[in-house]
Amino acid sequence: MTGVVLWYLNRATGITSLVLMTLTVVLGTVVRRHGRIPGLPRFAVQGLHRNVGLLSALLLVTHVGTAIVDSYVDIGVSSSFVPFVAGYRPFAVGLGTLAVDLLLLVLVTSLLRNHLPLRLWKAVHLTSYLLWPLAFVHGITAGTDLGGGWLLVLVIGCAAAATWASLAALAARRNTPPSAERAAAAVTVTSDAFSTGTPVRVFRNG
Amino acid sequence: MTAMTAPSLTRGLLDGPGPSFGDHVVVDGPLPVVDLHTLVQEAALMGRGGAGFPTATKLRSVAAAAASTRRAPVVVANGSEGEPAAAKDATLLLLAPHLVFDGLALVAGSLGATTAYLAADPALLPALSAHLADRSDPVGVRLHPVAYAFLSGEESALCAAIDGKPALPRTKFPPVRERGVGGRPTLVLNVETLARLALVARGSTLAAASMLVTRRMEIGGTPWVDVVDVPLGTPVGDVLRLDDAQAVLIGGYAGTWVEAAEAAQLRLDRDSLAPAGAALGAGVLAALPADRCGLAETARVVGHLAGESAGQCGPCLNGLPRIAAALELLARPLTPPSGLLRDVKRWSGLLPGRGACSHPDATVRLVASTLRVFSDELARHRAGRCRGRSARPFLPVPGRPQ
Numbered sequence: 001m002t003g004v005v006l007w008y009l010n011r012a013t014g015i016t017s018l019v020l021m022t023l024t025v026v027l028g029t030v031v032r033r034h035g036r037i038p039g040l041p042r043f044a045v046q047g048l049h050r051n052v053g054l055l056s057a058l059l060l061v062t063h064v065g066t067a068i069v070d071s072y073v074d075i076g077v078s079s080s081f082v083p084f085v086a087g088y089r090p091f092a093v094g095l096g097t098l099a100v101d102l103l104l105l106v107l108v109t110s111l112l113r114n115h116l117p118l119r120l121w122k123a124v125h126l127t128s129y130l131l132w133p134l135a136f137v138h139g140i141t142a143g144t145d146l147g148g149g150w151l152l153v154l155v156i157g158c159a160a161a162a163t164w165a166s167l168a169a170l171a172a173r174r175n176t177p178p179s180a181e182r183a184a185a186a187v188t189v190t191s192d193a194f195s196t197g198t199p200v201r202v203f204r205n206g
Numbered sequence: 207m208t209a210m211t212a213p214s215l216t217r218g219l220l221d222g223p224g225p226s227f228g229d230h231v232v233v234d235g236p237l238p239v240v241d242l243h244t245l246v247q248e249a250a251l252m253g254r255g256g257a258g259f260p261t262a263t264k265l266r267s268v269a270a271a272a273a274s275t276r277r278a279p280v281v282v283a284n285g286s287e288g289e290p291a292a293a294k295d296a297t298l299l300l301l302a303p304h305l306v307f308d309g310l311a312l313v314a315g316s317l318g319a320t321t322a323y324l325a326a327d328p329a330l331l332p333a334l335s336a337h338l339a340d341r342s343d344p345v346g347v348r349l350h351p352v353a354y355a356f357l358s359g360e361e362s363a364l365c366a367a368i369d370g371k372p373a374l375p376r377t378k379f380p381p382v383r384e385r386g387v388g389g390r391p392t393l394v395l396n397v398e399t400l401a402r403l404a405l406v407a408r409g410s411t412l413a414a415a416s417m418l419v420t421r422r423m424e425i426g427g428t429p430w431v432d433v434v435d436v437p438l439g440t441p442v443g444d445v446l447r448l449d450d451a452q453a454v455l456i457g458g459y460a461g462t463w464v465e466a467a468e469a470a471q472l473r474l475d476r477d478s479l480a481p482a483g484a485a486l487g488a489g490v491l492a493a494l495p496a497d498r499c500g501l502a503e504t505a506r507v508v509g510h511l512a513g514e515s516a517g518q519c520g521p522c523l524n525g526l527p528r529i530a531a532a533l534e535l536l537a538r539p540l541t542p543p544s545g546l547l548r549d550v551k552r553w554s555g556l557l558p559g560r561g562a563c564s565h566p567d568a569t570v571r572l573v574a575s576t577l578r579v580f581s582d583e584l585a586r587h588r589a590g591r592c593r594g595r596s597a598r599p600f601l602p603v604p605g606r607p608q
Contacts, residue, residue, distance in 0.1 A: 034520065179374060182517030183527070187509060190527035194535060197543070200528060205520045 003072050010066040011145065013059045015154070018139050020056035022158040024049060025132050029169035034204050050110070057107055064100060067093075089142055096138035102131040132162055176204050218435035219401050219418060220301050225333075227340035230304035237308050240407045242316035243269075249406045249414035255284055255359070255396030256460060256488045258476060261403070264383060264393060269317055271384040271391035278320040279391040281313050281345075282368070283400050285326035286352035286359035289458045290510070290602045291490045294418035295397050297433040299330050302401060303337045307347060309400025312407055313393060314345040323387070324397070325350040325364055354604070356459075356514035360563050361386070361394040363516070374516045375563035398489075412437070417474065420458075422492035423447055424600070436474060443470030446493045453494045453579050455601070457487025459507055460568035462575035463500065466493070483575065492601060499594030500580040501587065503601050504572065505530070505537040510603040511569045521560040525553050526569055533573065536584065539592040547584070550577070 027049035030037065037045050067075045074087025081101065084094035109116060109124040136159060145151070177185055186203045193200045223229045247262040272279040283306055287295040299306060306324065314322045322343075324334065328351035338347055350368050352358050358367065360375045365386040367373035386392025395403075398418050405413035419436045422429075423446055436445055442454060454469035456462055462484045464472065472482055479485055494500055512526035532550045535542050554573055557566040577584070583593060 179372070179517040182523055183515035184513045186515075186517070186523055186527040187513045187530060191509075191531045191534060194528075194531035200531075203520075203523050203527075205518055205523050 003070060006066045006070040007072070010063060010070060011143070013063040013066065014139060014143070015151070017056045017059040017063055018135055018158060019154070020052055020059065021132055021135055022162050024053040024056055025128060025162050026165040027052060028128065029165040032169050032206075033172045034206070053107075053110075057103060060100065060103065092138060092142035095134050096142060099131050099134040099138060102127050102134070106131065129166060136162075172204070176206065179205075218416065219298060219305065219398070219405070219413075220433065220435050222302050222305075225301055225303055225337065227304055227337065230302075234305070234308075234404070234408060237311060237404070238407055240312070242312055242403070242407070245406055246403065251399065251402060251406065251414040252476070253396055254398035254402070254417060254489065255394075256289075256458075258486055261395065261399055264395070265313065265316070267381075267383045268391050268393040272317060275384075275391060277390045279317050279393060280321045280323070280387040281310060281317065281319045282361075282364065282387065282392060282394045283310050283322070283324040283347075283397050284359055284361070284364060284394050285324060285330070285397040286364060287327070287488075288352075288354065288356040288359045288514075289460070289488045289490065290356075290604055291422060291455075291458050291492060292420045292488045293431065294420050294433045294489050296327060296330060297420075298397055298401055298418060299326055299334060303334055304341070305401035305404040306397045307338065307341060307343065308404035308407075309395070309397075309402070310347055311343045311345065312403055313395065313400070314343075317393060319345060319393070321345070321387070321390075322347045323350050323368055324348075325352045325359075325368070326397075327352060327354065356511065357516055357563065357565060360565075361392075362563070364394060365392055374518060375565075377562045415439075417486060418489050419445060419474075420488075420490045421446060422490070422600075423451065424493075424495045427495075429598075429600075438475040439473045439478070441470065442472045442474060442491060445474065446491055448493055450496055451493035452496045452498075453500055455490065455492040455494065456482075456484040458490035458492075459511060459572065459601075460564075461485065461487040461490065462571060463494075463504070463579040464575070465579055483571075494600060495596070497593070497595040498600050499537065499583060499592050500576065501533070501537040501583050502592075502594055503599070504576040504580075505533040506599065506603050507601050508533050508569060508573060511565070511572075515565060516563070519561040519566070521557050522566040525557045525566060529553050529570070529573055533576075536587065539587045539590050541588050541590075547577070 027045060031046050031049050034042065036042060064080045067073065068077055068080060075093060079086035079093065080097060083097040084090050086093040105124055106128055109121050113121050140155060182203060182205065190200050222233050243265060246265060251261040253259045253261055268279050285295045285299050310322050310324065322345045324347050326334065331349050331351055334349055353373060357363050357375055358373050361382045363373045363375045365382050368387050382392050382394060384391055402413045416435050416437050418433055420433050422431050424430060425447055446454065448466050448470050451466045453463050453465050456464055456469065456479065464482050464484055468482065472478055474486065476486065494503065509530045512530040515522045515526050517523050529550055532546050535546060554570040557570045559567065586592060
């Protein structure tokens with residue numbers, strides 16, 4: 001009986017965590033692009049990114065914990081930190097382990113952000129773009145019940161959302177002029193808009 | 207007639223016989239060994255770079271940061287005059303470079319610094335390099351060419367540039383005093399501040415109580431620009447010819463406009479200027495002639511300042527161009543779009559305190575004083591008239607490369 005409960009709990013927290021990670025990535029790209037979510041001020045988008053990220057980490061603790069406790073699969077404490085040593089589906093579980101390690105790094109550096117060099121934090125934070133695919137592939141390879149139906153739709157939806165957000169962030173980055181040229185461009189464009197009476201667009205600072 | 211062996215206690219910064227080391231030694235004598243911290247504290251010397259920060263406090267905090275991190279501090283003489291209306295730093299470096307080097311040697315010695323820089327316009331460096339060759343300071347001075355930009359002299363931007371990074375201001379934490387050039391505690395002092403230190407150390411009582419002023423005015427329709435050494439507390443009316451002026455820009459492009467009649471009575475020191483909302487800033491005093499439009503002059507300046515934003519902080523990057531574009535419209539002798547003036551005031555209120563540096567704060571202050579001092583001109587423009595009669599721009603703005 002406990003085995004079934006653990007299995008359901010493990011599966012549910014795994015899927016929910018993946019969904020929340022996807023949301024975290026999407027929100028992160030919105031923060032990066034200084035974008036807005038209707039009804040929310042910009043600082044709240046940043047707060048949401050942070051809190052959804054923390055929530056996904058919390059669910060991940062349960063996900064890993066239930067996998068260790070569940071005696072049906074051979075996944076020990078060590079294999080939740082060291083990749084590819086699990087007795088059960090070592091490759092698929094190993095990908096998840098790698099994702100956990102990366103997430104731990106991202107989490108700790110973000111909590112210590114004010115005490116770390118900005119570049120170090122940023123470099124570690126960018127590994128989230130590696131973390132997410134690892135978690136995703138772990139989900140579809142280690143999962144035992146992805147035959148079809150709503151779960152498949154959900155996972156494909158997550159992949160689409162994360163891909164779309166990442167590409168949009170990359171495009172925004174490419175379209176932003178270097179800081180030295182931004183102000184002069186903003187002055188010219190704004191001045192033209194004022195003299196023709198057209199609305200002024202918002203200039204991004206990164 | 208006394209021989210010029212003892213240093214003159216009334217020597218102004220600019221009245222030495224020449225810039226050479228020989229002249230300097232004859233007039234000022236050798237650099238004495240002094241307790242700099244006490245001396246600066248007693249002289250109550252304020253920084254001359256624009257912010258007017260007490261030099262003693264800066265010295266103390268760099269010394270404390272150096273002691274707690276156990277790293278030798280870096281000293282930087284800041285001669286990067288990004289303010290187009292100012293010429294005092296360049297003038298000082300031309301006429302009395304050895305006072306600046308003396309000041310650098312004093313602070314370097316007092317702090318135990320092993321590295322010293324002098325940052326200035328590239329055009330000044332060959333002469334400075336030749337002057338340096340005549341000296342034998344224990345800490346060698348490295349010359350750093352500064353790109354000509356309004357923000358290049360901001361201390362964190364300057365430290366970044368010396369480190370070979372883009373010259374962009376960064377947030378105030380950690381301050382440059384704790385982590386500047388090469389991550390070491392860094393003392394950045396304006397070149398005039400250093401030159402004054404060199405005279406204070408030699409016992410001059412006047413040195414800390416005077417300031418260099420770049421004067422801009424028109425006398426009989428002819429432009430007049432010079433740099434003078436003025437005792438603090440002198441009324442503005444004694445420094446500038448104001449017969450034909452309508453307003454005075456006090457402090458430069460990060461400063462404030464004051465009506466000529468009011469300005470004439472104002473004394474040039476921090477406490478007397480504060481009630482008028484003005485400050486010494488970069489030491490610029492510009493008397494706007496009666497035949498110019500104050501709105502058009504300021505619109506041009508604010509357009510320049512908006513373009514000189516580092517483009518790092520959203521409020522500055524988006525706010526200043528809007529305010530500049532609005533001022534451009536208000537500077538025309540036409541009825542402006544309804545609500546434009548109200549918008550300018552609203553945007554101005556949104557900017558202060560929201561940038562990594564104080565560029566937006568200062569620009570907004572200039573705009574507020576413009577709308578106050580030239581309110582009659584705003585009314586005249588609404589009626590389709592303008593007092594501007596001369597096509598020649600009064601306030602200088604460098605041409606932006608297109």
